Amino acid sequence: MITQAMTLDRYLWQQQKAFNIPVELSILISQIGYTAKILTREISRAALVGQLGLVGDKNATGDAQKKLDVFSNQTIIEAFSDTGLVAALASEELEMAKFMDCRNHTPYVLCIDPLDGSSNIDSSGALGTIFGVYQRKTYNGCCSVEQDILRSGTEMVAAGYILYGTSTVLVCTCGHGVNGFTLDTSLGEFLLSHLNLQCPSESKYYSANLSYAQEWQPHIQKLIVHLNQQHTSLRYSGALVADVHRSLIEGGVYLYPSTPDYPDGKLRLLYECAPLAFIVEQAGGMAITETKRVLELQPLSIHQRSPLIIGSKATLTLYEQMLQA
């Protein structure tokens, strides 16, 4: 029997006191937890209520939008409307930034991929949500995209992801370590299940879409050859969150490199790569593009893409040595 259950809210309250974290940031993360409960419910019953399949439109980055993508995005918007927490929102599902609240005291900017791994929806595979939070800079009228949203990851004040898998797990950091919470559906509460997550230094697994391997840079191919020689097991789920979570728990590396046709890869910097980089670095791992630290990239547009290599430190260090050789 669990007698000392640490709910997400209790943990956020303790973090707030221990590290002087603003109460608004705690409430923002708690509110993300609330949206994760709604999404857990809707994802699990989607096939029963006609919520699988496409809407018929494309999203801001040209991907076909699924019904659950649209629902997830709408859930996030509704969860933060009129809360006085989020001044502006950048979402994978919105072409432009959404200015939620222009009042001067509204403190945060939220960058979010509401439903990551959309190709897994119709086959009941793993899905995720990824988010990064920035302190708003402008306090005169509505936010400015350049000043408030297009920020390097080093300025992030909090980040997290939710994995909708065999259970729903919320992993987050406010810059003081990484903790994971598992949804107890009978209580409707996230309970602390992964205290002070540390990414193992060595990779037990690697995750990449190898159908593009011929098009990758020679040093990436060299790393793959090395991983195969070491019998590092291949695990690729089609959901970045699930693969990064496995790497964090078991030790591993996830790669989505550049190709000649896609020199910036596929993944989006602001709401996919940077938040995960912040979390993995906080847990002792590393995240690079192919040549640079992800957190130091300066975004030039909301939906900017970036190559990503993320996970266990020893593997990324070896890759960097291969790059310099």
Ligand code: AHM
């Ligand atoms: P999405 O946000 O449209 O779902 O795209 C991101 C996803 C990642 O979760 C996943 O690792 C990758 O795209 C899979 O892409 P591919 O099918 O090219 O391997």
Ligand code: MG
């Ligand atoms: Mg995504």
